[in-house]
Amino acid sequence: MAQVIIDTGNHIAGFACRAARAQVVAAYPITPQSPVVEQVADLVEKGEMDAKYIRVESEHSAMAACIGAAVGGARAFTATSAHGLALMHEMLHWASASRLPIVMAVVNRAMGPPWNVWADFSDSLSQRDTGWIQFYCASNQEIFDTIIQAYKLCEDRRVFLPAMVCFEGYVLSHTSMPVKIPDQRDIDDFLPPYNPPWLLDVENPITHGSIVYPNWYMEFRYFMQEAMENAKKLIPEIDREYRRKFGFEYGGHVERYRCEDADIILLTMGTMGSEAKVAVDRLRKKGLKVGTARLRVFRPFPKEEIQDLARNVSMLTIVDRQISYGMEGPLFTEVKASLYEREQKPLAMGFIAGLGGRDVTFMDLEAMINLSLKRLKAGRVEKEVEWIGLRK
Amino acid sequence: MFLCRSDLKIEGEFRNTFPFLLSLYLLHQWWCLMVKEPKSMKDLPITPLSSPTIASMGKTGSWRTFRPTIDITKCTRCLLCWIFCPEGCIGRREDDMPEINYEYCKGCGVCANECRLGAIRMEREVV
Numbered sequence: 001m002a003q004v005i006i007d008t009g010n011h012i013a014g015f016a017c018r019a020a021r022a023q024v025v026a027a028y029p030i031t032p033q034s035p036v037v038e039q040v041a042d043l044v045e046k047g048e049m050d051a052k053y054i055r056v057e058s059e060h061s062a063m064a065a066c067i068g069a070a071v072g073g074a075r076a077f078t079a080t081s082a083h084g085l086a087l088m089h090e091m092l093h094w095a096s097a098s099r100l101p102i103v104m105a106v107v108n109r110a111m112g113p114p115w116n117v118w119a120d121f122s123d124s125l126s127q128r129d130t131g132w133i134q135f136y137c138a139s140n141q142e143i144f145d146t147i148i149q150a151y152k153l154c155e156d157r158r159v160f161l162p163a164m165v166c167f168e169g170y171v172l173s174h175t176s177m178p179v180k181i182p183d184q185r186d187i188d189d190f191l192p193p194y195n196p197p198w199l200l201d202v203e204n205p206i207t208h209g210s211i212v213y214p215n216w217y218m219e220f221r222y223f224m225q226e227a228m229e230n231a232k233k234l235i236p237e238i239d240r241e242y243r244r245k246f247g248f249e250y251g252g253h254v255e256r257y258r259c260e261d262a263d264i265i266l267l268t269m270g271t272m273g274s275e276a277k278v279a280v281d282r283l284r285k286k287g288l289k290v291g292t293a294r295l296r297v298f299r300p301f302p303k304e305e306i307q308d309l310a311r312n313v314s315m316l317t318i319v320d321r322q323i324s325y326g327m328e329g330p331l332f333t334e335v336k337a338s339l340y341e342r343e344q345k346p347l348a349m350g351f352i353a354g355l356g357g358r359d360v361t362f363m364d365l366e367a368m369i370n371l372s373l374k375r376l377k378a379g380r381v382e383k384e385v386e387w388i389g390l391r392k
Numbered sequence: 393m394f395l396c397r398s399d400l401k402i403e404g405e406f407r408n409t410f411p412f413l414l415s416l417y418l419l420h421q422w423w424c425l426m427v428k429e430p431k432s433m434k435d436l437p438i439t440p441l442s443s444p445t446i447a448s449m450g451k452t453g454s455w456r457t458f459r460p461t462i463d464i465t466k467c468t469r470c471l472l473c474w475i476f477c478p479e480g481c482i483g484r485r486e487d488d489m490p491e492i493n494y495e496y497c498k499g500c501g502v503c504a505n506e507c508r509l510g511a512i513r514m515e516r517e518v519v
Binding site for chain 1: 430433436437438439440441442443444
C-alpha cells in the first residue's frame with residue numbers, strides 16, 4: 001500500500017534505492033551525502049533490503065565495485081558528493097563507456113578550496129562530459145521518483161548508460177518533506193528486474209573493455225552519442241508512464257510554470273526552480289508577463305525543448321549555480337548554443353548565483369527578472385553575465 | 393638474396409605447395425571464426441567485448457630472444473614458475489614436472505627470475 005512519509009532528501013534517496021531493489025550498493029560517506037549511505041547500510045543490516053553492501057576505502061573504489069557488480073548482472077547503486085565525485089572521475093568514464101546502467105545519487109556540494117560543504121552544481125557539472133545522464137531534482141518527492149525513473153531509463157536496451165540523480169546539499173539533502181512512497185508491487189511492475197545482455201560469467205568467459213585500435217574506436221563513441229539521443233526521446237515517455245502509474249509528472253526534460261503567454265522566462269535548475277515559482281507569482285500579480293522553466297535533465301541536453309521554450313519569448317533569464325571559469329555559467333552557454341541555429345532569437349542574460357550554498361531567494365530571482373526587464377526595454381544587453389549577491 | 397621456403401625450414405612439414413596453401417586457407421578460416429573481425433559498425437557490440445582465443449597474435453614463440461630451459465636435476469617441482477608465467481606457457485605434467493610450451497613462450501624470463509634454485513636458465517636463441 002502506498003504511504004506518505006516525512007523525511008530528508010538523503011533518507012528518501014535510500015528508500016528509493018530499496019524500492020528500486022538495488023542488489024549491490026558500494027559507497028563511501030562524504031558530507032552532505034553520508035545519511036544516504038547510513039540509511040542504505042541500516043536497511044541492509046535490518047534485513048529490510050535484499051542487497052550486498054560493500055564497504056570501500058574511497059569513491060574511486062566505490063564506483064569500481066559498482067562497475068564490477070553491474071558487469072556481473074546486478075543492479076548497482078552508489079551516492080557521493082563534491083570531492084568524492086571528483087575522485088571517481090576515471091571510473092565514471094569506465095562505467096559509461098562499458099555501458100553499465102548504474103544509478104548514482106549526487107548530493108551537490110561546492111568544490112574546495114576554500115573548504116565548503118554547501119550546495120552548488122560545481123561538482124556534477126564538472127562531470128558533464130563523462131557520458132552520464134544527469135537529472136536535477138527540486139523536491140524530495142522528485143528524488144524518489146527520479147531514482148526509479150533513472151533505472152527504468154538506463155536499463156532500456158536503447159540507452160544502457162549510467163545516470164546521476166543530483167540534488168542540492170542541505171537544501172534538499174537535510175530538509176524533511178512529505179513524500180508519497182508507492183506500493184512496492186506497483187514499483188516492481190514499473191521496474192522489472194535488471195536483465196543484462198551480457199554477463200561476467202566464469203562458465204562463458206568474455207573480456208570487457210579490451211583494447212580497440214583507432215580503426216574501430218570512434219564507432220564506440222558514436223554508439224554512446226546515439227544512446228544519449230535515444231535517452232532524450234525516452235525521458236518524456238518514461239515520465240508520462242510514471243504519471244499514469246503513480247500520479248507524479250515533471251514535464252520530461254523541462255518543467256514549465258506559467259510560460260504560455262510569458263514575455264520573459266526565467267530558466268533555472270534544481271531547487272531554485274521552486275523559488276522561481278514564488279517570484280513569478282509575485283510578479284504576475286504586478287501584471288508582468290513572466291514565466292519560469294526548470295531544466296530537469298542537463299545531459300542529454302534538451303535542445304529542441306529549449307528552442308520550443310524560446311519561440312515566443314523576448315527575453316531569457318538564465319540562472320547558473322556554477323561558473324565555468326573563463327567563460328560563463330554552463331547552462332547559459334548551452335542554452336545559447338541551442339538557439340544559434342534559429343533565426344528568431346530572444347535576448348539572453350546569464351546570472352551567477354548561490355555559489356557555495358549562498359541562498360537564492362525569490363527576492364534575488366525577482367531582482368534578476370527586473371534587471372532583465374530593464375535590459376529588454378533598452379533593447380540590448382550590455383553586460384551578458386551578472387553576479388547576484390556579490391558583496392562589495 | 394631471396395628467402396625461399398627451404399630457408400625457413402618448413403619443407404619438412406609441407407611436402408608440396410597444395411597442402412601448404414590449404415592449411416593457410418584453413419588457418420585463415422579459423423582466424424575469422426575466432427577473432428570475428430567486424431565488417432561494418434552493425435557487427436560491433438555496444439561496448440568492446442571479446443571472447444577468449446588461443447593466441448590471437450599467432451605463435452608468439454617466434455618473438456623469443458632468450459629461451460628458458462629447465463634443469464630437471466635441480467627442479468624440485470615447487471611449481472613457482474607454473475604460477476608466475478604471465479602467459480600460461482608453462483604446463484604441469486602428471487608428475488608435477490613443469491613443461492614449457494615453446495610455441496607460445498616469448499622468453500620474458502619471469503620463470504627464471506622466480507626459480508629459487510636457479511633451475512631455469514635463459515639461453516640466447518640460435519637461429
